[in-house]
Amino acid sequence: NAGVTQTPKFQVLKTGQSMTLQCAQDMNHNSMYWYRQDPGMGLRLIYYSASEGTTDKGEVPNGYNVSRLNKREFSLRLESAAPSQTSVYFCASREGALSSPLHFGNGTRLTVT
Amino acid sequence: AQKVTQAQTEISVVEKEDVTLDCVYETRDTTYYLFWYKQPPSGELVFLIRRNSFDEQNEISGRYSWNFQKSTSSFNFTITASQVVDSAVYFCALSVTPPQGGSEKLVFGKGTKLTVNP
Numbered sequence: 001n002a003g004v005t006q007t008p009k010f011q012v013l014k015t016g017q018s019m020t021l022q023c024a025q026d027m028n029h030n031s032m033y034w035y036r037q038d039p040g041m042g043l044r045l046i047y048y049s050a051s052e053g054t055t056d057k058g059e060v061p062n063g064y065n066v067s068r069l070n071k072r073e074f075s076l077r078l079e080s081a082a083p084s085q086t087s088v089y090f091c092a093s094r095e096g097a098l099s100s101p102l103h104f105g106n107g108t109r110l111t112v113t
Numbered sequence: 114a115q116k117v118t119q120a121q122t123e124i125s126v127v128e129k130e131d132v133t134l135d136c137v138y139e140t141r142d143t144t145y146y147l148f149w150y151k152q153p154p155s156g157e158l159v160f161l162i163r164r165n166s167f168d169e170q171n172e173i174s175g176r177y178s179w180n181f182q183k184s185t186s187s188f189n190f191t192i193t194a195s196q197v198v199d200s201a202v203y204f205c206a207l208s209v210t211p212p213q214g215g216s217e218k219l220v221f222g223k224g225t226k227l228t229v230n231p
Contacts, residue, residue, distance in 0.1 A: 033218070040122075042204065042223035058218070090158065098208045099146050099165060102219055104158040 002026050006091050006105035013081040013112045021076040021108050023091030029103070030096035032074035034058075034066060036087040037107075043090065049074055050096060081112045115140045115209050119222035126195055127230050134190040134225045136205030142166075146208040147181065147188045148219070153201040161203075164188060195229045202226045 004025045013019055025032065034046040035058075045058030049068040063085060065077045074093075078085060089108045094100040116139040126132045138147065149161040162172065164181050172179045176193045192199050205222045 035221075040223065042119075043221040045218060045220075048218055088156070092158075098144065098210065099163060100208075101148055101160040101163055102150075102158075102206075103160070106157050 004091055004093055004103050004105040006089075006108050008108060009106065011108060011110050013078075013110065015082060015112060017081050018077070018079050019081065020078075021089055021091070021110075022073070023075060023105060024073045025091075025093040025103070026072065027093060027103065028071070029093035030071070031094050031100075032068065033092040033094075033102065034064075034074070034076045035090045035092065036060065037090060038087050046076065046089075078110075081110075083112045086110060086112045115142075115207055115220045117205050117207050117220055117222035119203075119205055119225050121225045122223070123226045123228070125228045125230065128197060129194050130229075131191060131193050132195050132227065132229075134192075134203050134205075134227065136188045136190065136222060138186050138188065138205070138207045140207060140209050142209045144210075148206040148208065149179065149188075149190050150204040150206065151201045152204065152224070158204070161190075192227075195227075197229050197231055200227060200229045 007022045030051050033048040035043045037043050044060050046064050047066040049055045052071045055066050067075045091105040092102040094102050118137045145166045147164045151159045169181050178191045180189045202224045204224045206219045208219050
C-alpha cells in the first residue's frame, strides 16, 4: 500500500529555475491538495483539486501552477523559483467528504538559492 | 472565515507528566469536522482522530484523550503519562465547506511542538 507518493524528496534550485513536484495516490481518492510548511506558519494550502479536471486556489497560490493529470496524479509547478519558495511541500489526498481525513505524502524539501 | 488557533507554540514536559494541547476553532458552519495530526521528527504527517460537530462525546484511545466542547469552540488533546516517543509537532485542523459552495478543505492551526524529556 503506497498511499501518497511524492517525488523528489529533496531538491535544490537556483533562483529563476523551474521544476515540477510530482504526486500520485493509489487510494482512488477524489480530492488532492498541495500544502507548504514553513517554520511558525503551520501548513498552508497552495492549490487543491476536488476532482479530476478541476483545480482551485488555496491560501498561497502565487508563483505556483498545478495540473490534475488524472485521478491519481496532481503535480505542482514552480515556473520561476524564488528564495521565498524555500519550504517543505506536502501533497495529500482524501475521499472528498467533510469527514475524510487527509492522507499525506512524505514531503519534498525544496531549497531555492 | 474559518480559523484554527493553537496558542501554545512549544511545550516541554518531563516523561510521565500529563500534557494538554489546546485547539480553538472558528466557523459559522453547523456541520464541520475537527482533526488532530501528529508530525514526528521524521517529518511525516499522521492522522490521529476525527470528531464531527454533532458528537461532543469525549474520546479516549490508550494514553490519548480528546475533549470537544462546542460551547467554547475547543477541541483539546491530552496525553497521559507522556513518553519520549510522543515528542512531535501536533496540528489541529478544521474541515468545512466554503460559504459559496465549492469544495471542502482543511484549515490547519500552526501547530504545537511537544518535547518530552527523559
